[in-house]
Amino acid sequence: MxxxxxxxxxxxxxxxxxxxxxxxxxxxxxxxxxxxxxxxxxxxxxxxxxxxxxxxxxxxxxxxxxxxxxxxxxxxxxxxxxxxxxxxxxxxxxxxxxxxxxxxxxxxxxxxxxxxxxxxxxxxxxxxxxxxxxxxxxxxxxxxxxxxxxxxxxxxxxxxxxxxxxxxxxxxxxxxxxxxxxxxxxxxxxxxxxxxxxxxxxxxxxxxxxxxxxxxxxxxxxxxxxxxxxxxxxxxxxxxxxxxxxxxxxxxxxxxxxxxxxCHSVAWERYAPDFGEVELPHSSYRHSYPFGIMVNADGGRFVDEGADFRNYTYAKYGRVVLQQPGSFAWQVFDQQVKHLLREEYKLRGATKVQGNTLEELADRMQDVHPRQFIETVREYNAAVKRDVPFDPNVRDGRGTAGLAVNKTNWANTLEVPPFEAYSVGCGITFTxxxxxxxxxxxxxxxxxxxxxxxxxxxxxxxxxxxxxxxxxxxxxxxxxxxxxxxxxxxxxxxxxxxxxx
Ligand SMILES: Cc1cc2nc3c(=O)[nH]c(=O)nc-3n(C[C@H](O)[C@H](O)[C@H](O)COP(=O)(O)OP(=O)(O)OC[C@H]3O[C@@H](n4cnc5c(N)ncnc54)[C@H](O)[C@@H]3O)c2cc1C
Structure with missing residues (x-):
C-alpha cells in the first residue's frame, strides 16, 4: 500500500x-x-x-x-x-x-x-x-x-x-x-x-x-x-x-x-519491572549513594561512592553494579543522612531493610556476607576524616584514608541507628x-x-x-x-x- x-x-x-x-x-x-x-x-x-x-x-x-x-x-x-x-x-x-x-x-x-x-x-x-x-x-x-x-x-x-x-x-x-x-x-x-x-x-x-x-x-x-x-x-x-x-x-x-x-546505566531498584512505566517514571531511582556506602554480596565496598557529584558518576555506576557477584548491591545509610535521601527511597516498591544494630541489618540483608559487611563498616567508620566538615553542595573533601577503595567526598560514619539498606540492580537508560x-x-x-x-x-x-x-x-x-x-x-x-x- x-x-x-x-x-x-x-x-x-x-x-x-x-x-x-x-x-x-x-x-x-x-x-x-x-x-x-x-x-x-x-x-x-x-x-x-x-x-x-x-x-x-x-x-x-x-x-x-x-x-x-x-x-x-x-x-x-x-x-x-x-x-x-x-x-x-x-x-x-x-x-x-x-x-x-x-x-x-x-x-x-x-x-x-x-x-x-x-x-x-x-x-x-x-x-x-x-x-x-x-x-x-x-x-x-x-x-x-x-x-x-x-x-x-x-x-x-x-x-x-x-x-x-x-x-x-x-x-x-x-x-x-x-x-x-x-x-x-x-x-x-x-x-x-x-x-x-x-x-x-x-x-x-x-x-x-x-x-x-x-x-x-x-x-x-x-x-x-x-x-x-x-x-x-x-x-x-x-x-x-x-x-x-x-x-x-x-x-x-x-x-x-x-x-x-x-551505555548510560544506573543503580536502580533491584526488582523493578523489565521496562519503565511512564505513569511512575521515577519510582525506581536510587541516586543518593554519595551519602552512604554500597556493598556487594561479599560484604565489601567496590566503588568510590563520593568520587564526584552524582550528576557525574550515576551514569556509569549501573555497569559497576551489574559486574558485582549476582549483579546486585545494597546502599546503606544511617539517620545522619536520611533527610538527604531522594523521595523515591520512601515510595512503595523499594527493596528496603532496617536494623537497630549493624548485626540486625546484616541479618536482614540476606544475600550479603554478614561478618564481612560488619567488618567493612567498622573499617570504613575508622577511616572517615571526621575533622573535615560535611557539605552536600560542594566536593567537600570529607573522605576516607587508607582503605582499598577510598571514598573521596561526603563520607559520613555509619553509626546512628536505625540503619537502612536498599537493594539495587542495574537499570539501563540508553546506549x-x-x-x-x-x-x-x-x-x-x-x-x-x-x-x-x-x-x-x-x-x-x-x-x-x-x-x-x-x-x-x-x-x-x-x-x-x-x-x-x-x-x-x-x-x-x-x-x-x-x-x-
Ligand atoms: C528515567 C530516565 C530519566 C532521564 N532523565 C533525563 C533528564 O532529566 N535529562 C536528560 O537530558 N536526559 C534524561 N534522560 C535521557 C533522555 O531520556 C534521552 O537522552 C532523551 O530523551 C533521548 O531523546 P530521543 O528523542 O533521542 O529518544 P526518545 O525520547 O527515547 O524517543 C525515541 C522515540 O522513537 C520511537 N521509536 C522507536 N523505534 C521506532 C520505529 N521503528 N518507528 C517509529 N518510532 C520509533 C519511540 O517510540 C520513541 O517515541 C533520562 C532517561 C530516562 C530513561
Missing part, C-alpha cells in the same frame, strides 16, 4: 523527533511524524525524564530570562552559580575521557542556551530544579553539578507541550507506526517503509530525520554489543527503542560510530553507539559522505558519550540536533523539489 508524500518524515516521537518536526514545519515543510508507540505511551524516553537541560548560563539574570516568573526572594536565596561554555566543554571532555566528537560537542555547547529559548518559544515552561539539583544549606540553595533548569512537569510536561505545539502547527502524527526500512533511490532518500497493525505501507518523502532512539530495549542487541549479563538489566524507560533507526540506516550504508559497547553525523546532522556513509536526504538526532547519534555521561545532556543534545535536523531536512526537501520541477 502506498500513501501520500511529505517533504520530511520524522521517525520517532520523543524530544529530538518533535524538535525536528517543529523546526522543519517552521521552514514551511509538510511533515509527518511516525511514532511506534500508541498515543498513551508516546514520547519515548523523553517522557520518562526529569526534564533537566544542561545549558550554558552566567547566573541569575540568564536563568530569569528562561524563568521570568522567578521572584526576587527566590533569587536572593539561591546561588545559581554559572556554567560557562568552557565548563561545559571541559565536562563533556573529562566525563567521556576525551573521546567525544569535538565538533559535535562544540555544536551542543554553543547552541545550548539559544535552543532552550527556542524550546520555550514552543510553549514549554521551565523552572529551576530545586528538588534534584540543589541542596539547602543554612537557608540558601546552591546548585551543584552544572544543571539548573528543567521543564515544568518533568519529561511528561515537556512532551505534552511539544505535542501541543505539533498539533497547533498542523504536523501529522501517526501512532502505532513502526518504521522498518528506508527507501533509497539514485538521488538519495525517497521515503520509509512502515508496519502498522502487521500491514506494510510505503510513505514517500524528500527527506527523513531518524530520531527513534538507541537499542537499550532490545535484549538481543544489548547482549551482542554491551556484553554478557546485559540481557538481565532493567530498562528504565520506553520498551520501543529497539535499535530500528540505527539498523535501517546501516542497511543503506550509514557509518556506525561511537562506543557500541557503552551510546549509533550513527555518524556531521554538525548539520547529515547521516554519513563509511567514506564520511552525507547520504542525501538522511538526517539524525537524539539517542541514536553515536560519538557523543563514552564510558559516562554528564547528567541532563541527553535532552539538550536531542533538542540542539533535532532543531538542526528539521531545518536541514526541510531545506533539502525544498532543493529536491526545485530540482524536480
Amino acid at each position: 502506498e500513501n501520500a508524500s511529505f517533504d520530511v518524515i520524522v521517525v520517532g516521537g520523543g524530544n529530538a523527533a518533535l524538535c525536528a518536526a517543529l523546526s522543519a514545519r517552521e521552514q514551511g515543510a509538510a511533515v509527518l511524524v511516525l511514532e511506534r508507540a500508541p498515543v498513551e505511551k508516546r514520547g519515548g524516553n523523553s517522557a520518562f525524564t526529569g526534564g533537566g537541560f544542561r545549558m550554558v548560563h552566567h547566573g541569575a539574570a540568564d536563568i530569569r530570562n528562561i524563568v521570568p516568573d522567578l521572584t526576587d526572594e527566590e533569587i536572593a536565596r539561591t546561588d545559581f552559580g554559572q556554567y560557562t561554555a568552557e565548563d561545559y566543554l571541559d565536562d563533556l571532555g573529562r566525563i567521556t575521557q576525551y573521546y567525544i566528537d569535538p565538533d559535535l560537542a562544540e555544536t551542543i555547547v554553543r547552541n545550548s542556551t539559544d535552543t532552550v529559548h527556542w524550546v520555550r518559544g514552543r510553549g514549554v515552561r521551565f523552572v529551576p530544579n530545586y528538588g534534584r539539583q540543589a541542596f539547602n544549606v543554612n537557608g540558601r540553595f546552591r546548585f551543584f553539578g552544572g544543571v539548573v533548569i528543567c521543564a515544568n512537569g518533568g519529561g511528561r510536561g515537556l512532551m505534552e507541550q511539544l505535542y501541543k505545539a505539533t498539533e497547533k502547527h498542523g504536523i501529522a502524527v501517526r501512532y502505532g507506526a513502526q518504521a522498518k526500512a528506508l527507501l533509497r533511490g539514485p538521488a538519495g532518500i525517497e521515503g520509509v517503509r512502515i508496519l502498522v497493525n502487521g500491514v506494510e505501507e510505503v510513505i514517500r518523502s524528500r527527506a527523513v530525520v531518524l530520531a527513534c532512539g538507541g537499542f537499550e530495549a532490545n535484549r538481543e542487541m544489548r547482549t551482542r554489543y554491551l556484553g554478557p549479563g546485559w540481557d538481565m538489566a532493567k530498562v528504565r524507560g520506553t520498551r520501543y527503542n529497539t535499535g530500528d533507526g540505527i539498523n535501517m540506516a546501516l542497511e543503506i550504508g550509514a557509518q556506525s560510530y561511537g562506543q557500541w559497547s557503552g 551510546f553507539g549509533g550513527l555518524k553525523i556531521d554538525t548539520a546532522t547529515h547521516v554519513l556513509d563509511v567514506e564520511d559522505r552525507p547520504i542525501p536526504g538522511l538526517y539524525a538526532a537524539g539517542e541514536l547519534v553515536g560519538g557523543l558519550f563514552y564510558f559516562n555521561y554528564p547528567g541532563s545532556t541527553g535532552l539538550m543534545a536531542g533538542s540542539v540536533f533535532g532543531c538542526i535536523a528539521g531545518r536541514e531536512g526541510a531545506r533539502h526537501a525544498r532543493g529536491a523539489q526545485s530540482a524536480a520541477a
Whole structure:
C-alpha cells in the first residue's frame, strides 16, 4: 500500500523527533511524524525524564530570562552559580575521557542556551530544579553539578507541550507506526517503509530525520554489543527503542560510530519491572549513594561512592553494579543522612531493610556476607576524616584514608541507628553507539559522505558519550540536533523539489 508524500518524515516521537518536526514545519515543510508507540505511551524516553537541560548560563539574570516568573526572594536565596561554555566543554571532555566528537560537542555547547529559548518559544515552561539539583544549606540553595533548569512537569510536561505545539502547527502524527526500512533511490532518500497493525505501507518523502532512539530495549542487541549479563538489566524507560533507526540506516550504508559497547546505566531498584512505566517514571531511582556506602554480596565496598557529584558518576555506576557477584548491591545509610535521601527511597516498591544494630541489618540483608559487611563498616567508620566538615553542595573533601577503595567526598560514619539498606540492580537508560553525523546532522556513509536526504538526532547519534555521561545532556543534545535536523531536512526537501520541477 502506498500513501501520500511529505517533504520530511520524522521517525520517532520523543524530544529530538518533535524538535525536528517543529523546526522543519517552521521552514514551511509538510511533515509527518511516525511514532511506534500508541498515543498513551508516546514520547519515548523523553517522557520518562526529569526534564533537566544542561545549558550554558552566567547566573541569575540568564536563568530569569528562561524563568521570568522567578521572584526576587527566590533569587536572593539561591546561588545559581554559572556554567560557562568552557565548563561545559571541559565536562563533556573529562566525563567521556576525551573521546567525544569535538565538533559535535562544540555544536551542543554553543547552541545550548539559544535552543532552550527556542524550546520555550514552543510553549514549554521551565523552572529551576530545586528538588534534584540543589541542596539547602543554612537557608540558601546552591546548585551543584552544572544543571539548573528543567521543564515544568518533568519529561511528561515537556512532551505534552511539544505535542501541543505539533498539533497547533498542523504536523501529522501517526501512532502505532513502526518504521522498518528506508527507501533509497539514485538521488538519495525517497521515503520509509512502515508496519502498522502487521500491514506494510510505503510513505514517500524528500527527506527523513531518524530520531527513534538507541537499542537499550532490545535484549538481543544489548547482549551482542554491551556484553554478557546485559540481557538481565532493567530498562528504565520506553520498551520501543529497539535499535530500528540505527539498523535501517546501516542497511543503506550509514557509518556506525561511537562506543557500541557503552551505555548510560544506573543503580536502580533491584526488582523493578523489565521496562519503565511512564505513569511512575521515577519510582525506581536510587541516586543518593554519595551519602552512604554500597556493598556487594561479599560484604565489601567496590566503588568510590563520593568520587564526584552524582550528576557525574550515576551514569556509569549501573555497569559497576551489574559486574558485582549476582549483579546486585545494597546502599546503606544511617539517620545522619536520611533527610538527604531522594523521595523515591520512601515510595512503595523499594527493596528496603532496617536494623537497630549493624548485626540486625546484616541479618536482614540476606544475600550479603554478614561478618564481612560488619567488618567493612567498622573499617570504613575508622577511616572517615571526621575533622573535615560535611557539605552536600560542594566536593567537600570529607573522605576516607587508607582503605582499598577510598571514598573521596561526603563520607559520613555509619553509626546512628536505625540503619537502612536498599537493594539495587542495574537499570539501563540508553546506549551510546549509533550513527555518524556531521554538525548539520547529515547521516554519513563509511567514506564520511552525507547520504542525501538522511538526517539524525537524539539517542541514536553515536560519538557523543563514552564510558559516562554528564547528567541532563541527553535532552539538550536531542533538542540542539533535532532543531538542526528539521531545518536541514526541510531545506533539502525544498532543493529536491526545485530540482524536480
Ligand atoms: C528515567 C530516565 C530519566 C532521564 N532523565 C533525563 C533528564 O532529566 N535529562 C536528560 O537530558 N536526559 C534524561 N534522560 C535521557 C533522555 O531520556 C534521552 O537522552 C532523551 O530523551 C533521548 O531523546 P530521543 O528523542 O533521542 O529518544 P526518545 O525520547 O527515547 O524517543 C525515541 C522515540 O522513537 C520511537 N521509536 C522507536 N523505534 C521506532 C520505529 N521503528 N518507528 C517509529 N518510532 C520509533 C519511540 O517510540 C520513541 O517515541 C533520562 C532517561 C530516562 C530513561
